[in-house]
Amino acid sequence: MEANLIKSGDNPDITKERQQATFPVNKLA
Structure with missing residues (x-):
């Protein structure tokens, strides 16, 4: 899943x- 969040056009900070925001979202979902 981490690979899907990472895009060549995205900044490392973003x-x-x-990644940090996706984990809690998955738990809530």
């Missing part, structure tokens, strides 16, 4: 935020 990618980290997405």
Whole structure:
């Protein structure tokens, strides 16, 4: 799943935020 969040056009900081935000979202879902 982490590979899907990472995009060549995204900044490393944004990618980290997405990864951190995705885990709690999955738990809530």
